[in-house]
Amino acid sequence: MMDKGFNWMAGGPQGSGVDTAANIFGRACGYGGLYVYGRREYHSNIKGLHSYFHLRILSSEVSANVNDVDMLAAFDAETVVRHISEIVPKGGIIVDQNQLDIKILEIPTLPPEFKLIFQDFLKENGIGDRLADLLEYARNKGIYVFEVPYIELLKQIASKLGIEKLSKITQIINVLTIGISFGLLRYNIGLVKKAVKDIFGEKPKIVEMNLFTLEIAYEYAKDNFSKDFNDRIPIGTVNEERIFLSGNQAVAIGKVLGGCRVQTYYPITPAADESEYIEAHEILPTKIPGVEAGVVVLQTEDEIAAINMASGAALTGARASTSTSGPGFSLMVEGLSWAGNNEVPVVITYYQRGAPSTGLPTRHGQDDLRFAIHAGHGEFPRIVLASGDIRECFYDAVNAFNYAERFQLPVIHLIDKALANSSQTFPVFDVSKVKIHRGEILDEKMLGGIEYKRFAFTESGISPRVLLGTKNGVHWYTGDEHNEYGHISEEPHNRTRMIEKRMKKLEAVEREVPISEKINFLGEQNAKNMIVSWGSPKGAIVEALNELSREGYSLGFLQVRMVHPLPREHVKEILERAERIIDVELNYSGQLGGIITEKTGVSMDFQIVKYNGRPMTTTEVYNALKLVLEGKAPKRQVLTYGA
Amino acid sequence: MALKWQDFKTDVFIDWCPGCGNYGILAALQMALAELAIEPHRVVLVSGIGCSGKISHFVKANGVHVLHGRTLPFAQGIKIANPDLEVIAIGGDGDGLGIGMGHLVNAGRRNIDITYLIHDNGVYGLTKGQASPTLKLGLKVKAIPRPNINEAVNPLIIALAAGYTFVARSYAYDTKHLKEIIKQAIRHKGLALVDILQPCPTYNDINTKEWYAGEDRIDPKTGKPAPRLYKLEGTGYDPVVHDLSEDFNKKLAAMEKAREWGDKIPIGVFYKNELIPTFRERITQRIPFYMKNPPAKQKIYDDEGSPITDVYVFFKELKVT
Numbered sequence: 001m002m003d004k005g006f007n008w009m010a011g012g013p014q015g016s017g018v019d020t021a022a023n024i025f026g027r028a029c030g031y032g033g034l035y036v037y038g039r040r041e042y043h044s045n046i047k048g049l050h051s052y053f054h055l056r057i058l059s060s061e062v063s064a065n066v067n068d069v070d071m072l073a074a075f076d077a078e079t080v081v082r083h084i085s086e087i088v089p090k091g092g093i094i095v096d097q098n099q100l101d102i103k104i105l106e107i108p109t110l111p112p113e114f115k116l117i118f119q120d121f122l123k124e125n126g127i128g129d130r131l132a133d134l135l136e137y138a139r140n141k142g143i144y145v146f147e148v149p150y151i152e153l154l155k156q157i158a159s160k161l162g163i164e165k166l167s168k169i170t171q172i173i174n175v176l177t178i179g180i181s182f183g184l185l186r187y188n189i190g191l192v193k194k195a196v197k198d199i200f201g202e203k204p205k206i207v208e209m210n211l212f213t214l215e216i217a218y219e220y221a222k223d224n225f226s227k228d229f230n231d232r233i234p235i236g237t238v239n240e241e242r243i244f245l246s247g248n249q250a251v252a253i254g255k256v257l258g259g260c261r262v263q264t265y266y267p268i269t270p271a272a273d274e275s276e277y278i279e280a281h282e283i284l285p286t287k288i289p290g291v292e293a294g295v296v297v298l299q300t301e302d303e304i305a306a307i308n309m310a311s312g313a314a315l316t317g318a319r320a321s322t323s324t325s326g327p328g329f330s331l332m333v334e335g336l337s338w339a340g341n342n343e344v345p346v347v348i349t350y351y352q353r354g355a356p357s358t359g360l361p362t363r364h365g366q367d368d369l370r371f372a373i374h375a376g377h378g379e380f381p382r383i384v385l386a387s388g389d390i391r392e393c394f395y396d397a398v399n400a401f402n403y404a405e406r407f408q409l410p411v412i413h414l415i416d417k418a419l420a421n422s423s424q425t426f427p428v429f430d431v432s433k434v435k436i437h438r439g440e441i442l443d444e445k446m447l448g449g450i451e452y453k454r455f456a457f458t459e460s461g462i463s464p465r466v467l468l469g470t471k472n473g474v475h476w477y478t479g480d481e482h483n484e485y486g487h488i489s490e491e492p493h494n495r496t497r498m499i500e501k502r503m504k505k506l507e508a509v510e511r512e513v514p515i516s517e518k519i520n521f522l523g524e525q526n527a528k529n530m531i532v533s534w535g536s537p538k539g540a541i542v543e544a545l546n547e548l549s550r551e552g553y554s555l556g557f558l559q560v561r562m563v564h565p566l567p568r569e570h571v572k573e574i575l576e577r578a579e580r581i582i583d584v585e586l587n588y589s590g591q592l593g594g595i596i597t598e599k600t601g602v603s604m605d606f607q608i609v610k611y612n613g614r615p616m617t618t619t620e621v622y623n624a625l626k627l628v629l630e631g632k633a634p635k636r637q638v639l640t641y642g643a
Numbered sequence: 644m645a646l647k648w649q650d651f652k653t654d655v656f657i658d659w660c661p662g663c664g665n666y667g668i669l670a671a672l673q674m675a676l677a678e679l680a681i682e683p684h685r686v687v688l689v690s691g692i693g694c695s696g697k698i699s700h701f702v703k704a705n706g707v708h709v710l711h712g713r714t715l716p717f718a719q720g721i722k723i724a725n726p727d728l729e730v731i732a733i734g735g736d737g738d739g740l741g742i743g744m745g746h747l748v749n750a751g752r753r754n755i756d757i758t759y760l761i762h763d764n765g766v767y768g769l770t771k772g773q774a775s776p777t778l779k780l781g782l783k784v785k786a787i788p789r790p791n792i793n794e795a796v797n798p799l800i801i802a803l804a805a806g807y808t809f810v811a812r813s814y815a816y817d818t819k820h821l822k823e824i825i826k827q828a829i830r831h832k833g834l835a836l837v838d839i840l841q842p843c844p845t846y847n848d849i850n851t852k853e854w855y856a857g858e859d860r861i862d863p864k865t866g867k868p869a870p871r872l873y874k875l876e877g878t879g880y881d882p883v884v885h886d887l888s889e890d891f892n893k894k895l896a897a898m899e900k901a902r903e904w905g906d907k908i909p910i911g912v913f914y915k916n917e918l919i920p921t922f923r924e925r926i927t928q929r930i931p932f933y934m935k936n937p938p939a940k941q942k943i944y945d946d947e948g949s950p951i952t953d954v955y956v957f958f959k960e961l962k963v964t
Contacts, residue, residue: 320724
């Protein structure tokens, strides 16, 4: 049986501290030696609409959610309504006693299309129209309902702390529910206090208020609810240093480790957090005393400026990157084409979200693989990397710069929202093997006496670089087709050679980058059933694969990490061994599957896709794969889980 | 070593039309660089798209010929990464005031220490004569089928409003004046814009060399043409902001001057203010070693090829054990 761990969810209106709650909860579990995976869901809205955090807690590393919720900490009535069907029997709901009389269908933030469906659900199950009726239904299904007088507890806290206005502390409902949750779990409160102190560390008054609230709530749960969840949370052990971080943070740290010194961006979800995190750490610690390092983070007027400023910076030798999402990348496309034509080592971190157009600004999707690979007028070489988990986000952020400079081309690092905004516990990343490869750069001395040609024809297609400002190395760039000097040329024979020179660099990528950086393979080498995927579904696939392998199925998983240029020989060889190929992707058409077929002639036998704006869970991937393995699946399965 | 303007000359064939104002701009630029004795490898010319965009290939200094309208983002990226470089952005009026207007305005907010030269001839030359953003409303230059239906923008007033700290205008055929203005713009501490009036002998048959020279208005007393252009220098106009308290009024005065057009068109420095912190100063406030060790010059790996950055500090913040 798969270890589902303990699944805690906190939900409430945006702006009510859901993120902070999850962060405290996750850290407190981390201090207890547990591994956490947490997914953040929010509307494109500042205050008021529903948001939630779904945390999974295990005694070993985990990178995906399951469908279950074992304990729901509801800051408001809407949270109960939206997530009621996810709570498992014997699970628990922490709910505000004062909200029991709320009429469900009158909750103003529930959208009409939700109400229509929910109305039917209420009718079918004979549930009345108040929140209390819905909770009664939950009780009948074996769910424990913990009614807590939020307001009365807040009043108690306010009077103890000498706060006159209750409105000043309603913000603390998040910590109140954490206290109740950990009280029910009989978890070591010292660890929770430590988490609170760590998070609010620099604000002593806030720390005090939160600690006090925590204690009151914790004790309230112990005193008032005889039912406890003591046995629900796994026991953890700590024998190493661990970190809890998001994909945005992993990329940011990977970038500065990889030598990024100029980062440009225009605010966009879910990319902006990365740039802000770098900016907050703009002065970088170094390993060598006296050596100073710092990153300049520039918020530009638009994404057009962002890509072109980064390219300009890259020409001077600074490692430079920009981060964006689909709409921003659309604006960057002309700049990408310039960078391709001028062989600029610029890195674009591309955080996908639900598209097209503005699409689902804060939700999930892997809709843009083909766009990342094909964007830009004309044919020019590029590398597209797709990380499959937060750890890979970190190492690929370094690799991206190394490839960009070694092969002198733009590198697009594709990530999606499920990696960007989810947080996970890891042993501290090992950086001992990380190296910097800058490719061939000529300095003043090497240039003495020679006539430098920026785009000299060479065997590999890679011309030695000179950085802008190098003595003896005056040179030119142009978006026009150019000769070896970088001056405009429309001559047909030069054009042919120049295109070939640029495109040839992809052969160098194919030859020189080790396959271990391009694909990951898991499971049985000669498996009959082969899963193919890329990006964030990895977490759910790996877990489902492990479980199905234990059940005796012959299963392998090919994760493509360098999606362009596709390591086609390896991919072909692996896939040809299998009897059944199952393509798993978070988009409508199975984009990677299509690309693989185009490049290798191997076609996908089954498709498991999802495009409801929510990421894949282990539960649904397991179920869908099992249907395929049992020979009961249609060619195409569309997954739909998620609130 | 003293430099001559010829040191800034390449062998690339210059393919502008005969009589094009660009020749004057090219010459003035080469002379300015030589007189300022900036070594060619320290100069980066970032040029846009259009006839003027080709200029970077004719100057023997680093040349980055970029996308239409994007000279300023590239130029700023280069300057920020390596502030030791002398970065000059050059583009046409369509490039900077049409497709690139957003960048023009936003660059002003940064007051970054670069120079921006605008070739201002009222038309899109390379696409064969359409109206550019500086062509006045109602004018019909020869290649457009109907009179211009758009109001013209005034680059000087926009630059003043956007925060440029050096705003000037010169004329392509007055190479000496232009050279001096370019030198001042390069030397200026902060973001400088020079609007360079320039006839297009092929497509602008209204604002011609003869029109600027006033050949249509003969002074009855002297029998000589009355030129439309006049120099601000020597008129008692003081463009310099000596104290921040006079900034607003100086800007207003500059805008007032910039509105003059028609029979009397001023050229020269309209506004100059070195009291506004430059972008480099603003970055240095945050990263104290920025000028000594800017992004382009930082060492990023050690002798073993391992990264210099110690990311353990980040991990410590994120630690949950």
